[in-house]
Amino acid sequence: MSAGGAVDLGLLVLRCAVGVVFLAHGYNHIFGGGRIAGTAQWFESLGMRPGIVHAWLASVTELGAGAMLIAGFATPLACAGVVAVMVVAWITNHRKNGFFIFRPGEGYEYVMTLVLTGIGLGAAGPGRWSLDYVAGLLYPPGWTGLLITAGGGLVMSAALLATCWRPR
Secondary structure, X not given: OOHHHHHHHHHHHHHHHHHHHHHHHHHHHXXXXXXXXXXXXXXXXXXEXXXXXXXXXXXXXXXXXXXXXXXXXXXXHHHHHHHHHHXXXXXXXXXXXXXXXXXXXXXXXXXXXXXXXXXXXXXHOOOOOOHHHHHOOOOOOHHHHHHHHHHHXXXXXXXXXXXXXXXX
């Protein structure tokens, strides 16, 4: 396998890893445990109002971004979804608990890793084993992908927090 092929394989593995994590989270928020109603109550407890709207918004974003990452479709937009959801989680839930996830309340190491992985993937692109490559869509992403991912994700999360986060 050439160096380019190894990079494409590495990007596919990374896209699929983050994509599966996001699909699983979205699915669990809707169908697992307390279902969407339980997720909505949890979001309300974090100060995200109205909780039901944010439960659906986060869950659908997770499902969509996860599927898009696995397919390598509109990768910078999918990565912006990863960044937006995880920045909101970082600020509303994990920030106050310190770095390590095994601390009470769960620290921010996990969400930080997903934010930075999303930004890196958005800049690096999906590789040649992707729908983006086949369609010539935002490929190669480079600075454009970085701007869409980091800029879009941070603007979306900031707007959501500014308009809807009302912690007690």
